Amino acid sequence: MANPSQTKERIVAATLRIIGEDGVAAVTNRRVAQEAEVSLGSITYHFATQNDLLRESLHAFVVQETRRFTDLAQLHCTGPTTPQEAAALVGQVAADTAFDSEHIAPFELYIQAGRDPQLRAAAAECFAAYDQLAASILGALGVPDPERMAGPVVALVIGLQLRRLATGAATDELVDALLLLTGTHS
Amino acid sequence: MANPSQTKERIVAATLRIIGEDGVAAVTNRRVAQEAEVSLGSITYHFATQNDLLRESLHAFVVQETRRFTDLAQLHCTGPTTPQEAAALVGQVAADTAFDSEHIAPFELYIQAGRDPQLRAAAAECFAAYDQLAASILGALGVPDPERMAGPVVALVIGLQLRRLATGAATDELVDALLLLTGTHS
Numbered sequence: 001m002a003n004p005s006q007t008k009e010r011i012v013a014a015t016l017r018i019i020g021e022d023g024v025a026a027v028t029n030r031r032v033a034q035e036a037e038v039s040l041g042s043i044t045y046h047f048a049t050q051n052d053l054l055r056e057s058l059h060a061f062v063v064q065e066t067r068r069f070t071d072l073a074q075l076h077c078t079g080p081t082t083p084q085e086a087a088a089l090v091g092q093v094a095a096d097t098a099f100d101s102e103h104i105a106p107f108e109l110y111i112q113a114g115r116d117p118q119l120r121a122a123a124a125e126c127f128a129a130y131d132q133l134a135a136s137i138l139g140a141l142g143v144p145d146p147e148r149m150a151g152p153v154v155a156l157v158i159g160l161q162l163r164r165l166a167t168g169a170a171t172d173e174l175v176d177a178l179l180l181l182t183g184t185h186s
Numbered sequence: 187m188a189n190p191s192q193t194k195e196r197i198v199a200a201t202l203r204i205i206g207e208d209g210v211a212a213v214t215n216r217r218v219a220q221e222a223e224v225s226l227g228s229i230t231y232h233f234a235t236q237n238d239l240l241r242e243s244l245h246a247f248v249v250q251e252t253r254r255f256t257d258l259a260q261l262h263c264t265g266p267t268t269p270q271e272a273a274a275l276v277g278q279v280a281a282d283t284a285f286d287s288e289h290i291a292p293f294e295l296y297i298q299a300g301r302d303p304q305l306r307a308a309a310a311e312c313f314a315a316y317d318q319l320a321a322s323i324l325g326a327l328g329v330p331d332p333e334r335m336a337g338p339v340v341a342l343v344i345g346l347q348l349r350r351l352a353t354g355a356a357t358d359e360l361v362d363a364l365l366l367l368t369g370t371h372s
Contacts, residue, residue, distance in 0.1 A: 021301070023209040023294075099300050107297050108209075110352035114285050115207070123352035152346075152363035156338060159345030166296035166309035177338035 008046045010036040013102070015057040020101025024054065024112045055122040058109045061102070062126040069133055084179065086141050091175035094157070099165050107162065130154045153178065194232045196222040199288070201243040206287025210240065210298045241308040244295045247288070248312040255319055270365065272327050277361035280343070285351050293348065316340045339364065 014036035018026050027050065033040045047053040072089070106126070113119035131150040138146035138153065160174045200222035204212050213236065219226045233239040258275070292312070299305035317336040324332035324339065346360045 023211045025209045025211050104297060104300055107293070107348075110348055111290060111293050111297075113353070114290055114351035117354070120352065120354050124355070127349050127353055127355075148362070149366065151359050152342060152366055155345030155349060155363060156342050157345070158348060159341030159343070160338075162293075162296055162344060162348065163313050163341060165300035166306065167299070167313060168303070168306050169310070169313075173337050176334070177341060180335065180338055 007038050007042050012057045012060045016102045016105040019108045020104035024108050051118050058122045061106050062129050066129050066133055083141055087175045087178040094174050193224050193228050198243045198246045202288045202291040205294045206290035210294050237304050244308045247292050248315050252315050252319055269327055273361045273364040280360050
Protein backbone atom coordinates (compact mmCIF):
# COMPACT_ATOMS: atom_id res chain seq x y z
CA MET A 1 0.00 0.00 0.00
CA ALA A 2 1.22 3.49 -0.84
CA ASN A 3 2.46 5.66 2.03
CA PRO A 4 0.76 9.04 2.68
CA SER A 5 3.38 11.07 0.82
CA GLN A 6 3.16 8.81 -2.25
CA THR A 7 -0.62 9.05 -2.12
CA LYS A 8 -0.42 12.84 -2.05
CA GLU A 9 1.98 12.85 -5.01
CA ARG A 10 -0.32 10.58 -6.97
CA ILE A 11 -3.29 12.83 -6.25
CA VAL A 12 -1.36 15.89 -7.43
CA ALA A 13 -0.08 14.16 -10.58
CA ALA A 14 -3.60 12.95 -11.41
CA THR A 15 -4.99 16.46 -10.87
CA LEU A 16 -2.46 17.94 -13.31
CA ARG A 17 -3.30 15.29 -15.91
CA ILE A 18 -7.04 15.93 -15.60
CA ILE A 19 -6.60 19.71 -15.84
CA GLY A 20 -4.40 19.29 -18.89
CA GLU A 21 -6.88 16.98 -20.56
CA ASP A 22 -10.17 18.69 -19.79
CA GLY A 23 -9.59 21.90 -17.83
CA VAL A 24 -10.03 22.92 -14.20
CA ALA A 25 -13.81 22.41 -14.34
CA ALA A 26 -13.22 18.67 -14.84
CA VAL A 27 -11.45 18.30 -11.47
CA THR A 28 -13.86 16.48 -9.17
CA ASN A 29 -12.88 14.35 -6.18
CA ARG A 30 -14.45 11.33 -7.84
CA ARG A 31 -12.43 11.69 -11.03
CA VAL A 32 -9.18 12.44 -9.18
CA ALA A 33 -9.68 9.35 -7.00
CA GLN A 34 -10.28 7.19 -10.05
CA GLU A 35 -7.31 8.62 -11.99
CA ALA A 36 -4.92 8.44 -8.99
CA GLU A 37 -6.26 5.04 -7.90
CA VAL A 38 -6.81 6.21 -4.33
CA SER A 39 -9.90 6.31 -2.14
CA LEU A 40 -12.21 9.32 -2.13
CA GLY A 41 -11.47 9.74 1.57
CA SER A 42 -7.74 10.11 1.00
CA ILE A 43 -8.37 13.16 -1.18
CA THR A 44 -10.32 15.01 1.48
CA TYR A 45 -7.77 13.81 4.06
CA HIS A 46 -4.87 15.45 2.17
CA PHE A 47 -6.73 18.42 0.68
CA ALA A 48 -9.40 20.10 2.76
CA THR A 49 -10.73 22.16 -0.15
CA GLN A 50 -10.54 22.06 -3.93
CA ASN A 51 -8.60 25.28 -3.74
CA ASP A 52 -5.91 23.52 -1.67
CA LEU A 53 -5.70 20.80 -4.28
CA LEU A 54 -5.33 23.25 -7.19
CA ARG A 55 -2.84 25.41 -5.31
CA GLU A 56 -0.63 22.50 -4.31
CA SER A 57 -0.78 21.04 -7.81
CA LEU A 58 0.45 24.28 -9.30
CA HIS A 59 3.15 24.49 -6.66
CA ALA A 60 4.25 20.90 -7.27
CA PHE A 61 4.50 21.51 -10.99
CA VAL A 62 6.73 24.53 -10.50
CA VAL A 63 9.01 22.77 -8.00
CA GLN A 64 9.44 19.94 -10.51
CA GLU A 65 10.07 22.30 -13.44
CA THR A 66 12.50 24.46 -11.48
CA ARG A 67 14.47 21.38 -10.48
CA ARG A 68 14.55 20.21 -14.09
CA PHE A 69 15.80 23.57 -15.40
CA THR A 70 18.32 23.99 -12.59
CA ASP A 71 19.77 20.56 -13.33
CA LEU A 72 19.98 21.41 -17.01
CA ALA A 73 21.61 24.76 -16.32
CA GLN A 74 24.20 23.13 -14.06
CA LEU A 75 24.83 20.43 -16.58
CA HIS A 76 25.47 22.85 -19.43
CA CYS A 77 26.86 25.95 -17.76
CA THR A 78 29.95 24.37 -16.27
CA GLY A 79 32.30 25.79 -18.84
CA PRO A 80 32.23 29.21 -20.46
CA THR A 81 29.04 29.52 -22.49
CA THR A 82 28.17 32.17 -25.01
CA PRO A 83 24.69 33.70 -24.97
CA GLN A 84 24.19 32.12 -28.41
CA GLU A 85 24.89 28.66 -26.98
CA ALA A 86 22.64 29.34 -24.01
CA ALA A 87 19.77 30.52 -26.22
CA ALA A 88 20.20 27.45 -28.41
CA LEU A 89 20.05 25.29 -25.27
CA VAL A 90 16.85 26.96 -24.07
CA GLY A 91 15.37 26.41 -27.54
CA GLN A 92 16.37 22.75 -27.34
CA VAL A 93 14.79 22.35 -23.90
CA ALA A 94 11.60 24.05 -25.11
CA ALA A 95 11.46 21.80 -28.18
CA ASP A 96 11.94 18.74 -25.97
CA THR A 97 9.07 19.77 -23.70
CA ALA A 98 6.22 17.78 -25.12
CA PHE A 99 2.87 19.39 -24.51
CA ASP A 100 1.47 16.44 -22.64
CA SER A 101 -1.42 17.09 -20.30
CA GLU A 102 0.86 17.85 -17.32
CA HIS A 103 2.48 20.66 -19.29
CA ILE A 104 -0.84 22.10 -20.42
CA ALA A 105 -2.13 22.19 -16.82
CA PRO A 106 -0.18 25.22 -15.55
CA PHE A 107 -1.64 27.41 -18.31
CA GLU A 108 -5.12 26.39 -17.18
CA LEU A 109 -4.19 27.11 -13.56
CA TYR A 110 -2.87 30.59 -14.41
CA ILE A 111 -6.18 31.34 -16.12
CA GLN A 112 -8.10 29.91 -13.19
CA ALA A 113 -6.13 32.26 -10.91
CA GLY A 114 -7.60 35.10 -12.99
CA ARG A 115 -11.05 33.92 -11.91
CA ASP A 116 -10.21 32.87 -8.36
CA PRO A 117 -8.13 35.34 -6.29
CA GLN A 118 -7.32 32.55 -3.79
CA LEU A 119 -5.02 30.98 -6.37
CA ARG A 120 -3.07 34.17 -7.11
CA ALA A 121 -0.47 33.85 -4.37
CA ALA A 122 0.48 30.39 -5.67
CA ALA A 123 0.67 31.74 -9.24
CA ALA A 124 2.84 34.64 -8.07
CA GLU A 125 5.19 32.16 -6.35
CA CYS A 126 5.51 30.26 -9.62
CA PHE A 127 6.45 33.33 -11.59
CA ALA A 128 8.87 34.41 -8.84
CA ALA A 129 10.56 30.99 -9.01
CA TYR A 130 10.89 31.30 -12.80
CA ASP A 131 12.28 34.84 -12.42
CA GLN A 132 14.89 33.66 -9.94
CA LEU A 133 15.91 30.79 -12.17
CA ALA A 134 16.15 33.05 -15.23
CA ALA A 135 18.17 35.65 -13.29
CA SER A 136 20.66 33.06 -12.10
CA ILE A 137 21.11 31.60 -15.58
CA LEU A 138 21.42 35.06 -17.18
CA GLY A 139 23.89 36.08 -14.46
CA ALA A 140 25.99 32.95 -15.03
CA LEU A 141 26.08 33.87 -18.72
CA GLY A 142 27.38 37.32 -17.97
CA VAL A 143 24.29 39.07 -19.35
CA PRO A 144 24.25 42.58 -17.84
CA ASP A 145 21.50 43.44 -15.35
CA PRO A 146 20.16 39.85 -15.03
CA GLU A 147 17.55 40.78 -12.39
CA ARG A 148 15.94 43.29 -14.69
CA MET A 149 16.06 40.93 -17.69
CA ALA A 150 14.57 37.96 -15.83
CA GLY A 151 10.89 39.01 -15.90
CA PRO A 152 10.88 39.83 -19.63
CA VAL A 153 12.75 36.60 -20.47
CA VAL A 154 10.23 34.54 -18.48
CA ALA A 155 7.31 36.33 -20.18
CA LEU A 156 8.87 35.81 -23.60
CA VAL A 157 9.38 32.09 -23.04
CA ILE A 158 5.84 31.64 -21.68
CA GLY A 159 4.33 33.67 -24.52
CA LEU A 160 6.22 31.68 -27.16
CA GLN A 161 5.36 28.37 -25.49
CA LEU A 162 1.69 29.35 -25.51
CA ARG A 163 1.98 30.17 -29.22
CA ARG A 164 3.72 26.87 -29.86
CA LEU A 165 1.00 25.03 -27.96
CA ALA A 166 -1.77 26.85 -29.87
CA THR A 167 -0.32 26.69 -33.37
CA GLY A 168 2.11 23.80 -33.37
CA ALA A 169 4.83 26.24 -34.48
CA ALA A 170 8.52 25.41 -34.15
CA THR A 171 10.82 26.79 -31.45
CA ASP A 172 13.30 28.45 -33.82
CA GLU A 173 11.93 31.86 -33.05
CA LEU A 174 12.43 31.32 -29.33
CA VAL A 175 16.17 31.23 -29.86
CA ASP A 176 16.03 34.31 -32.06
CA ALA A 177 13.85 36.18 -29.57
CA LEU A 178 16.13 35.35 -26.62
CA LEU A 179 19.11 36.67 -28.51
CA LEU A 180 17.23 39.85 -29.37
CA LEU A 181 16.18 40.35 -25.76
CA THR A 182 19.58 39.73 -24.25
CA GLY A 183 21.05 42.24 -26.67
CA THR A 184 23.47 39.79 -28.25
CA HIS A 185 22.11 40.01 -31.80
CA SER A 186 24.28 41.90 -34.17
CA MET B 187 -36.56 40.03 -33.94
CA ALA B 188 -32.78 39.90 -34.43
CA ASN B 189 -31.54 39.44 -37.99
CA PRO B 190 -29.31 36.43 -38.79
CA SER B 191 -26.04 38.37 -38.56
CA GLN B 192 -27.00 39.84 -35.17
CA THR B 193 -27.97 36.38 -33.97
CA LYS B 194 -24.58 35.03 -35.03
CA GLU B 195 -22.80 37.86 -33.24
CA ARG B 196 -24.79 37.21 -30.08
CA ILE B 197 -23.95 33.51 -30.21
CA VAL B 198 -20.25 34.27 -30.60
CA ALA B 199 -20.23 36.87 -27.81
CA ALA B 200 -22.07 34.46 -25.50
CA THR B 201 -19.59 31.70 -26.33
CA LEU B 202 -16.64 33.92 -25.42
CA ARG B 203 -18.29 34.89 -22.12
CA ILE B 204 -18.98 31.25 -21.21
CA ILE B 205 -15.42 30.16 -22.08
CA GLY B 206 -14.02 33.03 -20.02
CA GLU B 207 -16.21 32.18 -17.06
CA ASP B 208 -15.96 28.40 -17.00
CA GLY B 209 -13.67 27.14 -19.75
CA VAL B 210 -14.21 25.46 -23.10
CA ALA B 211 -15.75 22.36 -21.50
CA ALA B 212 -18.69 24.50 -20.34
CA VAL B 213 -19.70 25.39 -23.91
CA THR B 214 -22.87 23.42 -24.67
CA ASN B 215 -25.53 24.43 -27.19
CA ARG B 216 -28.06 24.66 -24.39
CA ARG B 217 -25.98 27.06 -22.34
CA VAL B 218 -25.01 29.19 -25.35
CA ALA B 219 -28.67 29.44 -26.39
CA GLN B 220 -29.66 30.54 -22.89
CA GLU B 221 -26.82 33.06 -22.57
CA ALA B 222 -27.33 34.50 -26.07
CA GLU B 223 -31.13 34.42 -25.74
CA VAL B 224 -31.55 32.60 -29.04
CA SER B 225 -33.18 29.29 -29.94
CA LEU B 226 -31.22 26.04 -29.83
CA GLY B 227 -31.96 25.62 -33.55
CA SER B 228 -30.31 28.91 -34.46
CA ILE B 229 -27.02 27.66 -33.03
CA THR B 230 -26.95 24.54 -35.16
CA TYR B 231 -28.15 26.65 -38.11
CA HIS B 232 -25.15 29.01 -37.85
CA PHE B 233 -22.56 26.54 -36.58
CA ALA B 234 -22.62 23.00 -37.89
CA THR B 235 -20.15 21.70 -35.30
CA GLN B 236 -18.83 22.84 -31.95
CA ASN B 237 -15.46 23.21 -33.59
CA ASP B 238 -16.94 25.79 -36.01
CA LEU B 239 -18.34 27.70 -33.06
CA LEU B 240 -15.03 27.76 -31.18
CA ARG B 241 -13.06 28.62 -34.29
CA GLU B 242 -15.32 31.50 -35.29
CA SER B 243 -15.39 32.81 -31.72
CA LEU B 244 -11.60 32.95 -31.62
CA HIS B 245 -11.56 34.61 -35.04
CA ALA B 246 -14.19 37.18 -34.00
CA PHE B 247 -12.23 38.07 -30.88
CA VAL B 248 -9.07 38.69 -32.85
CA VAL B 249 -10.82 40.80 -35.50
CA GLN B 250 -12.28 42.92 -32.70
CA GLU B 251 -8.96 43.25 -30.87
CA THR B 252 -7.02 44.04 -34.04
CA ARG B 253 -9.52 46.78 -34.90
CA ARG B 254 -9.22 48.20 -31.37
CA PHE B 255 -5.41 48.27 -31.44
CA THR B 256 -5.28 49.64 -35.00
CA ASP B 257 -7.62 52.49 -34.01
CA LEU B 258 -5.47 53.22 -30.97
CA ALA B 259 -2.27 53.14 -33.01
CA GLN B 260 -3.75 55.54 -35.58
CA LEU B 261 -5.02 57.79 -32.85
CA HIS B 262 -1.68 58.06 -31.10
CA CYS B 263 0.88 57.65 -33.86
CA THR B 264 -0.13 60.67 -35.91
CA GLY B 265 2.78 62.79 -34.81
CA PRO B 266 6.36 61.75 -34.16
CA THR B 267 6.41 59.29 -31.29
CA THR B 268 9.40 58.07 -29.34
CA PRO B 269 9.68 54.37 -28.51
CA GLN B 270 9.36 55.41 -24.85
CA GLU B 271 6.02 57.08 -25.54
CA ALA B 272 4.87 54.09 -27.58
CA ALA B 273 5.83 51.62 -24.84
CA ALA B 274 4.03 53.76 -22.26
CA LEU B 275 0.96 53.74 -24.51
CA VAL B 276 1.02 49.95 -24.87
CA GLY B 277 1.34 49.71 -21.07
CA GLN B 278 -1.65 52.01 -20.71
CA VAL B 279 -3.72 49.95 -23.14
CA ALA B 280 -2.75 46.74 -21.34
CA ALA B 281 -3.66 48.26 -17.96
CA ASP B 282 -7.03 49.39 -19.37
CA THR B 283 -7.79 45.89 -20.64
CA ALA B 284 -9.91 44.52 -17.86
CA PHE B 285 -9.71 40.77 -17.60
CA ASP B 286 -13.41 40.26 -18.06
CA SER B 287 -14.56 36.88 -19.27
CA GLU B 288 -14.28 37.87 -22.96
CA HIS B 289 -10.60 38.66 -22.47
CA ILE B 290 -9.92 35.41 -20.62
CA ALA B 291 -11.53 33.37 -23.41
CA PRO B 292 -8.71 33.56 -26.01
CA PHE B 293 -6.23 32.06 -23.53
CA GLU B 294 -8.60 29.12 -23.04
CA LEU B 295 -8.98 28.78 -26.81
CA TYR B 296 -5.20 28.75 -27.35
CA ILE B 297 -4.93 25.94 -24.82
CA GLN B 298 -7.82 24.10 -26.41
CA ALA B 299 -5.97 24.34 -29.75
CA GLY B 300 -3.17 22.42 -28.04
CA ARG B 301 -5.64 19.59 -27.49
CA ASP B 302 -7.57 19.87 -30.73
CA PRO B 303 -5.52 20.21 -33.93
CA GLN B 304 -8.65 21.42 -35.80
CA LEU B 305 -8.41 24.73 -33.93
CA ARG B 306 -4.74 25.34 -34.76
CA ALA B 307 -5.23 27.10 -38.08
CA ALA B 308 -7.52 29.66 -36.40
CA ALA B 309 -4.99 30.15 -33.59
CA ALA B 310 -2.19 30.61 -36.12
CA GLU B 311 -4.29 33.27 -37.91
CA CYS B 312 -4.70 35.11 -34.61
CA PHE B 313 -0.99 35.19 -33.93
CA ALA B 314 -0.30 36.22 -37.54
CA ALA B 315 -2.74 39.13 -37.16
CA TYR B 316 -1.01 40.23 -33.95
CA ASP B 317 2.40 39.93 -35.66
CA GLN B 318 1.26 42.10 -38.53
CA LEU B 319 -0.16 44.69 -36.19
CA ALA B 320 3.01 44.74 -34.08
CA ALA B 321 5.22 45.01 -37.18
CA SER B 322 3.26 47.96 -38.53
CA ILE B 323 3.35 49.79 -35.18
CA LEU B 324 7.07 49.06 -34.69
CA GLY B 325 7.74 50.18 -38.27
CA ALA B 326 5.85 53.42 -37.77
CA LEU B 327 7.99 54.03 -34.68
CA GLY B 328 11.17 53.62 -36.67
CA VAL B 329 12.26 50.50 -34.75
CA PRO B 330 14.82 48.69 -36.94
CA ASP B 331 13.84 45.32 -38.42
CA PRO B 332 10.16 45.51 -37.36
CA GLU B 333 9.24 42.18 -39.01
CA ARG B 334 11.79 40.31 -36.98
CA MET B 335 10.83 42.09 -33.75
CA ALA B 336 7.08 41.53 -34.18
CA GLY B 337 6.92 37.89 -33.03
CA PRO B 338 8.97 38.44 -29.87
CA VAL B 339 7.00 41.60 -29.00
CA VAL B 340 3.71 39.72 -29.38
CA ALA B 341 5.02 36.84 -27.24
CA LEU B 342 6.26 39.25 -24.60
CA VAL B 343 2.94 41.07 -24.37
CA ILE B 344 0.97 37.79 -24.22
CA GLY B 345 3.33 36.34 -21.60
CA LEU B 346 3.09 39.44 -19.43
CA GLN B 347 -0.68 39.61 -19.83
CA LEU B 348 -0.91 35.98 -18.71
CA ARG B 349 1.22 36.81 -15.67
CA ARG B 350 -0.92 39.85 -14.90
CA LEU B 351 -4.06 37.70 -15.19
CA ALA B 352 -2.61 34.99 -12.92
CA THR B 353 -1.04 37.17 -10.25
CA GLY B 354 -2.87 40.50 -10.42
CA ALA B 355 0.52 42.18 -10.99
CA ALA B 356 0.79 45.70 -12.40
CA THR B 357 1.71 46.50 -16.00
CA ASP B 358 4.80 48.60 -15.17
CA GLU B 359 7.09 45.82 -16.21
CA LEU B 360 5.43 45.57 -19.61
CA VAL B 361 6.67 49.05 -20.43
CA ASP B 362 10.15 48.22 -19.16
CA ALA B 363 10.22 44.94 -21.10
CA LEU B 364 9.13 46.56 -24.37
CA LEU B 365 11.89 49.14 -24.04
CA LEU B 366 14.43 46.40 -23.37
CA LEU B 367 13.25 44.39 -26.36
CA THR B 368 13.20 47.29 -28.79
CA GLY B 369 16.72 48.14 -27.74
CA THR B 370 15.87 51.64 -26.60
CA HIS B 371 16.90 51.22 -22.96
CA SER B 372 20.10 52.98 -22.08
